[in-house]
Amino acid sequence: MSLSRMVPAGKAAPRLVVVSARSAHHAHSAAPAASTRPEELDNPNFFQKISLRFQGIPLKGETAPPKSMFDDCGKEWSAPQPLPPVPADFKEHPDRDLTNFPYPSRPMYAPKTRMLMIPDSWLTPFHKVTGTSGPYLFVGGLAAFLVNKELWVFEEQGHMTVGWILFYLLISRTVGFRLDQWLYGEYQNRMGFFKNLIEEDLKEAKEFRKNSALESDSLVAVKEAFPTIFKENMVLQLEATYRKNVQTVATEMKRRLDYLKETEETKRRFERDVMLKFISEGVEAQAADPKFKEQYINDAISQLKGLSPSQI
Template identity: 30%
Template sequence: MLSRIALRSVLARQSASTALVARTSATDVSGARDEVNFPRPVRGEPGKVRLGFIPEEWFQFFHSKTGVTGPYTFGVGLITYLFSKEIYVMEHEYYTGLSIFLIVYYGTKKMGPQVAAWLDKEVDSVEKSWNEGRLQTVKALEDAIANEKDSQWRAQGQELLIEAKKENVLLQLEAAYRERLMNAYQEVKRRLDYQLEKAALERRISQKNMVDWIVANVTKAITPDQEKQTLDRCIADLGALAARK
């Protein structure tokens, strides 16, 4: 009993690992399915049959060995053998089954195409709904990817806008810095001009006071006789100059 349980657990682990490897190999690194090496399964269509239920492969198997009549001969011979040896006894259930078979055969021939068409239509409808759901999911994912890329693009635009705002702030700081430098320059120049004008004014006042003091002292030092002599000398010089001309 324990060995059976251990064997089942080992088989379950092997099947799980096999399924994991298959899923991993069916998808690439990005998660997309490899449609070339691992195509999606397609719903199979039923094969061709004869007599309503016998597959065509059965007749093809006999055709290569016994010809065209081989399958029919084998079927009739097998039924005859079963009946003759009473392996299959024809009791009342046999006739009931034969009647049911005839009814089913007639219903299949009479209503089979309509029922088959209706069933095929329903199957196609269900498959279409499944495919629509898958396509809608793919479309939604593609739209989500496009929206994400658009959001990333917008985020990059925000980064550019932030850089532009930083540049504007730096320009404003530079303008304020230069304005303050100009204000400092003007204030220093105004103070220096004031000191220069003050020094020039003081020098002019000193010169004027000095000239007035010298003139006053010189005027005080000249006597009336010296002034008269100087005046006479000047008149003589002017007369000499007039005679020369």
């Protein structure tokens, strides 16, 4: 612990001035310099600097007090905020009996102990019978009885226990405050990590719940407007069926008309071909007959004779 903690509250801290042995014989002659405080010296010596550092006093020209590794010695760490209690109406099952079996409350700190390891609840009942010193006499007498009767053998290595106890006290009173503060910060960071995971899961659940509510509203609206929607759907289906039937009739009529047209064209073409073939065969057969030629020539001459001069 720092030297400044040894001064009672409300009193001015005494200033420690270390004078070197070489200038000790000049102490009486340097009376004005002794009234000067060490933190106001322009060039304090080595021991004065050490004294000021232990007291947490800045040197001349320094704007902030020095930080020492002994600043946190003897401090008791406490969490900035208590642990959240379990809600009064919380039940993991409807049949849970909270009256006879309530949830155990998680203590913020470890229970109070005496002599570093004996719970205070064990020694407090002695106060009613033996007073305040009774528990300590009981523990000391019990330890002496165990050692005297050799029920607890205190061998040559037993003195190491005292060393370990002193080592524990040294560590807990020097770096215990910083260690507890660092562990609490790491615990909060870890809890923050898990809380973020829970928030992400809850975010998805909230989105699902929101979407479910919107879908429920849409289903309610559809249910209310279902007769109108059904009627409109029936009209659309009838219209679609009518258009399909009209398209089918038109396609079938066009196919039959094309068939009739093709049939008529084929029939005319066949008649023309047959007629041309019949005429060609008849002409060729008559042309081969000599009588037909003579008769044809005579008919032509008679027709020429019968023509009037004006027609010639």
